[in-house]
């Protein structure tokens with residue numbers, strides 16, 4: 001299985017760093033279009049807790065992001081190495097005026113050292129105008145669309161108040177593939193959602209693989225097309241509906257041992273052309289209520305490395 005850094009290395013020919021950005025969007029699950037209050041785990045920052053302020057211009061956000069990775073960028077002799085993927089992460093980054101949003105994506109791509117664009121969104125928020133615009137960009141730049149799915153269990157989908165369906169997800173995947181097969185699609189799943197059994201979680205992985213392999217197997221030149229997956233364990237942040245459920249004893253997060261044992265069963269379900277983008281959450285410590293094991297990122301990554309080599 002190809003690692004994410006190998007995959008990016010093969011695409012860009014160098015090491016890349018992601019810079020998280022805020023396009024100034026909200027979410028249809030917050031403004032009343034699809035729902036209010038958002039998904040039960042979503043923070044006030046719309047999952048963009050490490051992103052620079054949306055009050056800054058896109059180039060200023062990028063400059064701020066570059067400073068965060070500056071130490072990693074310098075080689076032994078002090079020369080600058082590596083390039084950047086700009087990652088529109090906060091809320092639903094395709095939800096808004098398509099002209100303005102596409103302008104922001106292009107502005108970000110024009111900044112020095114930027115080689116790729118990643119956009120996080122919901123499957124029901126890819127308007128024809130946005131998708132056409134992203135397809136155009138993908139003819140000259142690497143483009144990655146990250147789709148939240150979280151689970152393929154519709155009942156859980158309702159419990160977490162995601163306000164879109166599996167059909168929305170399938171439709172989005174097929175539309176992206178039809179419009180621009182070169183766009184790299186990444187699906188986000190969450191383990192440990194309310195009331196989910198082990199089989200529910202493994203079924204979500206099977207669901208992603210099933211639809212990915214239908215549309216992603218090979219391109220017109222018979223080359224295998226990679227697709228991406230992110231799996232994280234659910235964590236509880238302050239001021240969320242999940243936090244209130246936790247206080248009422250209606251929800252308990254999974255332990256590290258349980259999460260790892262789930263991954264051990266899930267990873268063999270992924271085919272060769274699946275790129276694993278993430279297996280750890282990255283909760284902001286100032287907002288985290290539980291579980292505390294998710295903050296020890298270095299240790300978790302070490303243990304995950306061993307797990308992946310099994």
Ligand code: SF4
Nearest residue numbers: 027038039042046091
């Ligand atoms: S779809 Fe994303 S941004 Fe919107 S409420 Fe859910 S997690 Fe938050």
